[in-house]
Amino acid sequence: MAKITLSDLRHSYAARPIRDDDWALKHLDVEWRDGGAYALLGPSGCGKTTLLNIISGLLRPSHGRVLFDDRDVTDLPPDQRHIAQVFQFPVIYDTMTVGQNLAFPLRNRGVDEATVKARVAEIGEMLELSGMLDKRAKNLTADGKQKISLGRGLVREDVNVIMFDEPLTVIDPHLKWQLRSKLKELHQRVRRTMIYVTHDQTEALTFADQVVVMNMGEVVQIGTPVDLFERPQHTFVGHFIGSPGMNVVPCGIAGGQATVAGHTIPVANPVAAGDVRGRIEMGVRPEFIAFDPGGLPVDIVKVSDAGRFRIVDTRLGDHSVKVLVDEGTEIPADGARIVLRTDNTRLYADGWMIGAGRDAGRGDAGQGDVA
Numbered sequence: 001m002a003k004i005t006l007s008d009l010r011h012s013y014a015a016r017p018i019r020d021d022d023w024a025l026k027h028l029d030v031e032w033r034d035g036g037a038y039a040l041l042g043p044s045g046c047g048k049t050t051l052l053n054i055i056s057g058l059l060r061p062s063h064g065r066v067l068f069d070d071r072d073v074t075d076l077p078p079d080q081r082h083i084a085q086v087f088q089f090p091v092i093y094d095t096m097t098v099g100q101n102l103a104f105p106l107r108n109r110g111v112d113e114a115t116v117k118a119r120v121a122e123i124g125e126m127l128e129l130s131g132m133l134d135k136r137a138k139n140l141t142a143d144g145k146q147k148i149s150l151g152r153g154l155v156r157e158d159v160n161v162i163m164f165d166e167p168l169t170v171i172d173p174h175l176k177w178q179l180r181s182k183l184k185e186l187h188q189r190v191r192r193t194m195i196y197v198t199h200d201q202t203e204a205l206t207f208a209d210q211v212v213v214m215n216m217g218e219v220v221q222i223g224t225p226v227d228l229f230e231r232p233q234h235t236f237v238g239h240f241i242g243s244p245g246m247n248v249v250p251c252g253i254a255g256g257q258a259t260v261a262g263h264t265i266p267v268a269n270p271v272a273a274g275d276v277r278g279r280i281e282m283g284v285r286p287e288f289i290a291f292d293p294g295g296l297p298v299d300i301v302k303v304s305d306a307g308r309f310r311i312v313d314t315r316l317g318d319h320s321v322k323v324l325v326d327e328g329t330e331i332p333a334d335g336a337r338i339v340l341r342t343d344n345t346r347l348y349a350d351g352w353m354i355g356a357g358r359d360a361g362r363g364d365a366g367q368g369d370v371a
């Protein structure tokens with residue numbers, strides 16, 4: 001196991017990067033704690049695979065260093081980094097039994113047979129594969145095969161980190177939640193550093209203690225699932241996490257508070273207008289808005305059912321504002337008014353939460369919490 005530090009990291013696939021867009025990874029300073037469960041979450045093209053390949057040694061970063069427990073491994077080849085990887089598609093040997101597949105990484109490294117037997121039995125039990133260790137691997141279902149891949153990642157005791165790259169892609173939707181909770185349980189049992197790469201917020205939020213959110217080659221926030229929900233450091237995090245995402249409304253500033261459509265709205269991070277520049281917006285999640293006769297007047301545009309909740313599309317002046325209410329909540333037909341919870345309403349400048357600092361919530365992937 002190891003702490004992993006990415007220091008002053010940048011990567012471009014272009015020979016001579018000039019524009020900002022030429023960088024697949026713009027600038028990263030991240031520390032992944034020894035034994036932590038991390039998710040790397042972001043949309044397609046944000047740089048997740050590039051980052052994984054840099055950690056595993058398949059790619060040398062254009063700038064910066066990779067450290068495992070303060071040892072510089074930037075120039076070490078993959079086979080000397082002791083990393084286990086689980087990919088989207090199960091990587092198994094069809095002609096071998098389940099047990100032989102699990103034993104393969106150990107036998108390959110010359111581990112003695114008594115240890116191999118003990119480890120295979122232990123991992124087989126953890127993954128509920130004990131009853132089928134003697135079966136041919138090719139006869140297993142997709143989720144069974146992916147369990148073997150997971151098992152091969154877990155079986156070695158000398159790995160610094162286990163990286164999962166979208167490991168549930170080929171798993172049936174109804175089995176996904178089972179494997180997801182299995183992975184979480186496995187982390188709690190083995191306490192290895194694990195990095196789970198995904199573009200799916202549910203997978204990231206269920207697996208990880210800390211989620212590293214990336215967008216366009218940058219880390220925009222590192223935090224617990226609660227941090228990301230309650231204190232999005234960037235409007236991208238507000239949009240990307242949550243369903244529906246955070247309301248982001250262009251606004252002015254007066255007396256430190258937000259002004260929208262002529263109304264002053266108190267915020268958690270007031271700021272003097274002269275102290276900020278750039279595109280100013282107010283962000284508040286639909287969950288933190290309620291109908292209240294003492295609130296701001298809105299027009300109701302649409303009401304949609306979302307299971308136990310209803311999503312109400314409203315207009316505040318020229319701006320669209322979504323409100324999430326329990327299914328039993330009465331929605332006023334006329335003269336609707338809304339109240340925004342001040343603690344969860346914040347000002348953003350050029351996407352970044354004002355007052356948190358652009359580097360807040362980034363850096364040490366164990367200390368993501370700010371504001």
Ligand SMILES: Nc1ncnc2c1ncn2[C@@H]1O[C@H](COP(=O)(O)OP(=O)(O)OP(=O)(O)O)[C@@H](O)[C@H]1O
Pocket residue numbers: 013024042043044045046047048049050051199
């Ligand atoms: N071999 C390559 N050569 C040139 N550009 C590349 C190469 N690999 C990735 N890129 C570019 O680098 C950026 C980051 O890509 P990357 O594959 O790391 O993102 P990702 O988040 O893993 O996306 P996905 O989820 O689709 O795999 C993208 O703009 C991509 O087009």
